[in-house]
Amino acid sequence: MPKKIINHMKFKIIFFVFISSILFGQNYDWARHDSLIKACINQIYGIEFDKAEKTIDIVIKEYPTHPSGKFFKAMITWWRILLDLEDESLDKKFYAQLQEVIDMCDKILEKNNKNIDAIFFKGGAIGFRGRLLGIRENWIKSALDGKEGLELVYKAYKADPKNIDVQLGFGIYHYYAEVIPQRYPAVKPFMVFFPQGDKKKGLRELENVAWNGRYARIEARYFLMTLNFMFENNMQEARKWGRLLLKDFPNNPNFQKYYGLTYVKENDYRTAAKIFRDIYKKCEKGLPGYNLRYKREASYYLGMDYKIRDKVDSAAYYFEICEKLSRQLDKKTESGYLINTVLYLAMLYDQMGQREKAIKYYNEVLRLRDRSNSHELARKYLKTPYRK
Incomplete structure (x- = not known):
């Protein structure tokens, strides 16, 4: 499993928000506010960022004293x-935007420390900050943000226990607080400062939000898809949530990728290839969000499907694309995609009778870091050509 995907799950204590009807001393049209926020949420998940920017700019203009605009x-x-976790160029901007939300909420809470909206949005901002800090492996700051955010969620829950969306924060915490320390023992020292986890309870809370939540429904479904894929190893359940997400957001590459990976994990490359072929086509068309990383992943799994079916020429075609993209994308160290692809290309060239080219690629494998016995296989086939 790619390291960034694993890191992506650590300290995922997210506090997604809801919009209450508490006024900020202004005669606002709250039905319009609610409608605009819902539209923005759908545009974000639909990867329609330009539309979302325009929608949320209206919210900021018409509701300047409410933190929802800055948060979204x-x-x-x-x-x-x-959509591209390897690119850290937007990190500073994101942290600055979240700090604006926190500062705005603090000013509101100085006047009224029981203001539910301010509590929720501050908790949400801190939660997302902690989430990115965890992805960037800044564990101490991430843990501190998680602890502070969790306290705000509890405070908000006490103020409005009937709100279903708040259970997203509880569900994420209860699930990962039990699972993460078991999977990654190095995290355990951080968890002594947190309440005990409860995986089953967390799943129930997430499912309740996924079916009944008002604003956090999609986020809860996304978590259920990914945690069933990564931790529960329940591909059928992961696909259930994936189908629901793709029904509403068919052009979200992250949703589509995870859905395809559920079939990869079961070695059903024929079915997976149908999904990744659609991703590849969308990348070729330049649909928003379908960047080079998704094209690289799609070309890899298309190559795997053809390789398994012994369609040597087609397999080589897509692996060559994957190799080119990997050399372009791999900045710090060679990815598993590159290592596997170079090895597979060497084997395919042997099958096609292009021995000199195969030898070149086997030697290239030996220059890359060893992964899943790649060096052993390269040495083996340098001595004796690969034959299926």
Whole structure:
């Protein structure tokens, strides 16, 4: 499993927000506010960032004393980051936007420390900050943000226990607080400062939000898809949530990728290839969010499908694309995509009778870091050509 995907799950204590009807001393049209926020949320998940920017700018202009506008402005940046976690160029902007939300909420809470909206949006901003800090492996700051955010969620829950969306924060925490320390023992020292986790309770809370939540429903479904894929190893359940997400947001590459990976994990490359072929086509068309990383992943799994079916020429075609993209994308160290692809290309060239080219690629494998016995296989086939 790619390291960034694993890191992506650590300290995922997210505090997604809801919009209450408490006024800020202004005669606002709250039905319009609610409608605009819903539209913005759908545009963000639909990877329609330009539309989302315009929608949230209206919210900021018409509701200047409410923190929702600044919060969802930051959420647009968050999804831009999420679509390419290797690119850290937007991190500072995201942290600055979240700080604006926190500062605005603090000013509101100085006047009224029981203001529910301010509590929720501050908790949400701190939660998302902690989430990115965890992805960037800044564990101490991430843990501190998680602790502070969790306290705000509890405070908000006490103020409005009937709100279903607040259970998203509880569900995420209860699930990962039990699972993460078991999977990653190095995290355990941080967890002594937190309440005990409860995986089953967390799943129930997330499912309640996924079916009944008002604003956090999609986020809860996204978590259920990813945690069933990564931790529960329940591909059928992961696909259930994936289908629901793609029904509403068919052009979200992150949703589509995870859905395809559920079939990869079961070695059903034929079905996975149908999904990744659609991703590849969308990348070729330049649909928003379908960047080079998604094209690289799609070309890899298309190559795997053809390789398994012994369609040597087609497999080589897509692996060559994957190799080119990997050399372009791999900045700090060679990815698993590159290592596997170079090895597979060497084997395919052997099958096609292009021995000199195969030898070149086997030697290239030996210059890359060893992964899953790649060096052993390269040495083996340098001595004796690969034959299926």
